[in-house]
Amino acid sequence: MPDVGGVTVAADVMPLGRSLLIVFAYRDAAHFDYAHLSTDTGEAQPYHNGIFHVYGGERVRISPERGPAAFAAGNRWYHVTLTRDSATGAVRVSVDGKAIPALEAVDASLGAGKIGLGSFDETAQFKNVRISAEGL
Template sequence: MALLISLATTDVESADAPKGKVVFSDDFDGTEAKPVQSIGDLKQWEFLDPKTWTWKNTEDAGGVIEITERSSEYKPPTRSPGHVALVKDLNVGNCEIRFRVRSTKDTGNHRDCCVFFGYQDASHFYYCHLGAKPDPHSGQIMIVNEAPRLALTKNEKLTPWDDQWHNVMVRRNIDTGLIEVFFDDMTTPHMSVTDKTFAAGRVGIGSFDDLNAFDAFTVSTF
């Protein structure tokens, strides 16, 4: 069993982010001595339906995790994403989540990936739905609060999916309630909202019902 996880707190700072501490990092490669060989090696992750996820080695990104099926055996209590991978044993408040993602199938207007944060349980959490064409159920920052997902934003920006890798960042301040989501442009938010319903919680990645590959997942706190 092997995985590359960094739990040491390392200073990070950039022109577009507050100074913080890296509390979790995974590039899904493992080490030369202990390479990742399957999704089962990733012990710091909880996959709510592990049958729909796989690990693979790619020429352009090394190890990645990938959603392989649009349907899922995981059935959430209320209508919300079916593909969810959460970091185990990590609850964060003020945080910044960064990763790379590649959409591997064009499914039209709701082609998406999702980022989860403030996750309390299957009925209480936030997520950002990076859908290709925004509407009340796509391309919005969402809340699940003992009811089907509800958009907190009225975003009108398209998410420009193609077959290439893209950079995503979510920055959350639980003191002010500000949630900002960035897509490729790390200086201007793709969408943002202020909400204080949930405090600290778990974080993760996935999709509503689409296919994606993920790499270079990092969480820092500030």
């Protein structure tokens, strides 16, 4: 898939541990954004359940630090949608049709890039993945 700016990623996901990731605007290993969806609100682990920005250094949370966890529990299916608006840089994630305030942010510093699904230290299952990009 070519680099994309504005994009919607929709998938059925099952975290087999506590969390999973949706990477977007990936330019290289030092320049990308990602949504980290977790059973943790971000209080126990500050790098969980938020939108993060990597730009040549350590990751930085660019979404609110508090909010409900994306997932009530692991080992069950959820429908997740991530939408990124290329004109404004706004990113929003919903889980089972419900907006998650801790998973909303704006980052216009990165342009088009690759999309990825995965996890840092855990595993997850993904099915029914649909990627809709502006201009494709």
